[in-house]
Amino acid sequence: MRASRYFMPTLREVPAEAELISHQLLLRGGFIRKQAAGVYVYLPLGWRVIRKIEQIVREETDRIGGIELFMPALVPQELLDETGRSGLDILFRLKDRHGRPFTLGFTHEEIITDIVRHAVSSYRQMPLLLYQIQTKFRDEPRPRGGVIRAREFLMYDAYSFDVDEEAMERAYQAVRDAYLRMFHRMGLPTIIVEAEAGAIGGGRNEEYMVVAEGGEDKVLQCDTCGYGANAERCELPDPNLVPPPINTVPPAQKVATPNARTVQEVTAFLNTTADRLVKTLLMRVDGKPAAAMVRGDRELNPYKLMHALNGESVEMMDASSIEQLTGAPVGFSGPVGLPPDLPLLADYELKGLQDFITGANEADAHLVHVCWGRDFPEPQWADLRVAEAGDRCPRCPTGTLREVRGIEVGHIFQLGVKYSRAMNALFTDAQGNLKPILMGCYGLGVSRCLAAIAEAHHDEHGIRFPITVAPFEVILILVNPEDGKQRETAEQLYSALLQQGVEVLYDDRDERSGVKFKDADLIGIPIQVVVGRAVQDGQVEVRLRADKSPQRLAIANAPAHVLALIDDLKRELEPAR
RNA sequence: CGGGGCGUAGCGCAGCAUGGUUAGCGCGCCUGCUUUGGGUGCAGGAGGUCCCCGGUUCGAAUCCGGGCGCCCCGACCA
Known part of the structure; x- marks a missing residue:
């Protein structure tokens, strides 16, 4: 290609909108151009890179028996109604001229399951691994980092169909290894970490992370055994703390704390430290209220609360519901005097803490010298807090967790029967029994890889592409x-x-x-x-x-x-x- | 959705508190000469609904109201 006849509009100056180095370099180098927030043009240079990434993922999937197809970006909403995902707020929605509701595909489990349920009815037709490379649409609350988190982006997604757990596990392992080969061929150093399943749901799932300063995910890694997990997933062991004696603790006492709502405000007002404070957070798990307690200097991991209650969704309770439930405005909730039927959970760490400060469930008031088991019933103990650097490893006796930032370039899931059951994708096994198909799904962010490569391979002069x-x-x-x-x-x-x-x-x-x-x-x-x-x-x-x-x-x-x-x-x- | 910032030529920005020439600078672009191993030098030139709508005023890029867009932090997120 002659550069004199080519189209590569490079920029001398850094566009003001770009913060991340990869974003700056891709804009300056003439790889991408923004059309709207989270919507990008792939210019010729960028498109050539994208096509090479695609080629690598095709070759590696084909090697393990994958079969490529191409599904529509336009998805009838009723298909998502079947799995209850039509209400997600990341969906782009539109209507055709007859008023029929459609969405733009944000992932394709429903479509592929629909195809397979009509075409697969026997155990003889499996295992099956189907994949596509498609444009995905997600109305992200906040697109950022150029093509790192876009609203329209290119994604590879594969789906496996198997007759039983072992076969599903084999398919999962095959794709898991294929992903490692793909990323290695792209020159992307990745680590595999345990993760939360998010809107996809299902069982075991892992993410492929490119460690990079500009990454938006927090990843915790054990310095000894290699355990790695996304911070939103990372488990912590029960430290089995011994409760301190409470016979010398003075009776709980209400103190006025006018306008002191946040941990910072309360500790300043009462002249104490955050680890003497216990936060009580009112949440909804599967729509039902629950209270969760963590130490004042810790953060609640809502997913952990969800799992502790065997739920499938979790959200913060809105202010007015909190007021109705506790009788006090947000910021003054506490465990004392909550409705007896409200599930009350506390982080393991609190087992070793007594004589603490909590909200009084009354405006502008807190309680001091509070003890669990005395002032309120012993809560259900659980791993509830967000893991941080320095915490103990949940998998080995001596390891300590450290924290790095990562870009999630791949995410693989064992879905099990979540979709096949909801959508009635059944097959007949060798014994003549009708069973739901066992599924896995495997996503890889093609356009995100472009950014991850630039993030991982650059110097002060520009990008240094792996060949x-x-x-x-x-x-x-x-x-x-x-x-x-x-x-x-x-x-x-x-x-x-x-x-x-x-x-x-x-x-x-x-x-x-x-x-x-x-x-x-x-x-x-x-x-x-x-x-x-x-x-x-x-x-x-x-x-x-x-x-x-x-x-x-x-x-x-x-x-x-x-x-x-x-x-x-x-x-x-x-x-x- | 909450907090902060921004919107003036293709890009990066100044001007705006205190309204008043023909709206300015650097880069890029065009023409000529020059130069040819790390974004060359000189000269000339083109390019603007000052985000949009409304208001105040003799007069608005500038003041007021409303809207839209974009970026960052947080919430959220495969």
Whole structure:
């Protein structure tokens, strides 16, 4: 490709809207352009990268027996009614001319299950692994980071169908390994962590995280055993604390705390510390009220409360319901005097705490010297708080958790019969029994990978693409187009490389050399071939974007050398191929 | 949805508190010359519904009201 005839609008200055380095570089390098919040154009360079990512995921899925298909982006709402997901607020909704409600697909479990329930009826037709690469639409409350969290984005999603638990587990493992190969081939270093299932639901599920400063997920990792989990999932062990004696604790006493609602305000007012305070949070699990207690300096993990009560959804109770239930405005809730039928749960940690401060369930008042088992019934103990760096590992005796940030590039789930049961996707087994199909679903953010790659591979000059996903393998830089000898050499090398099947971007533009070098570094093509003044000595320079150390070569040897370099770079990421 | 910030040429910004020439600067773009190994120098030029609607005023980019859009933090999120 001749750069003079190509479309690569690079930007010299950093667009004000971009915060993340990957976002800045992708905008500046002419890979993407914003159309609206969370809606992006993929410019030619960006689209070439996307197509390479797609190719890798196709090859690796095909290798484990996956079969590609293509589902509609336009999804009839009634299909989502079957699984109760038509009310989700991330759905884009529209109506056709007859007023029939549609949504834009945010994920495709219902569609694929619908196809399979009509076409699969026997155990002989499984196992089955179907996948697609599709545009997904999610009306995110807050798009951010460019294509990291977009409202319209490209996603690969695969779905497995099996006859029993073991077969489902085998399919899950096969995809799990295939994902590792995909990310490795893309040059994305990932870690696998346990995760929450969110709107997809189901059982076991894991996320693939690219560790990056700009990542939006908090990930906790054990320094000893390798356990890793998303912070919204990460379990904590029961420290089995011994309750301190309460015979010397003075009776609970009400104190006035005018306008002191937050932990910070209360501790300041009572001149104490947050770990002497117990927060009581009123929540709804599956719509039913529940109270959860954590220490004042901790954070409640709502999912943990949901799991403790075997629920499927959780939300904070709204202010007026709280007032109705406790008799006090938000900020003054406490465990003393709550309705006896209200489930009351407390984090394990509180087992070792007595003589604490809580809300009094009365406006502008708190209680001091509160003890559980004395002033209110012993609560149900559970793991309820959000894990933090420094906490003990839940999987091994000596490990400590540390915290990193990650970009979630993949998420795999064992769905079990959640969708097949709801949608009546049944099959007949060898014994003639009618059973629901066991499903798994496996998502990979294709467009998000583009951003993750830029986030993981860049320096102060620009992106440094791994060769497997680079928009071109080689950039051929003609330093001075006015120089006949240089031009002639560059043209000759260009044809030679093309003939060898090399993907080469030939920068023949009538630009200053400085512009070309800056652009080459910015767009990150891994191999740079510079045709400059060295042609006088019959030489050109070859250098890697990654280390920049130039190597001078006789012009005649350059194509073979470049070919060998490409091979080397590819072998690092695709050893088996 | 809560808090904060922003909206002026393709991009980055100034001007706005105190209303008043023809709305300005840098980059980019066009023309000519120059230069040719890291965003070259000189000269000339084009490009603006100052986000939108309404109001105040002799006069609004500037003041007031309403709306829309965008970014960041939080809530939320596969």
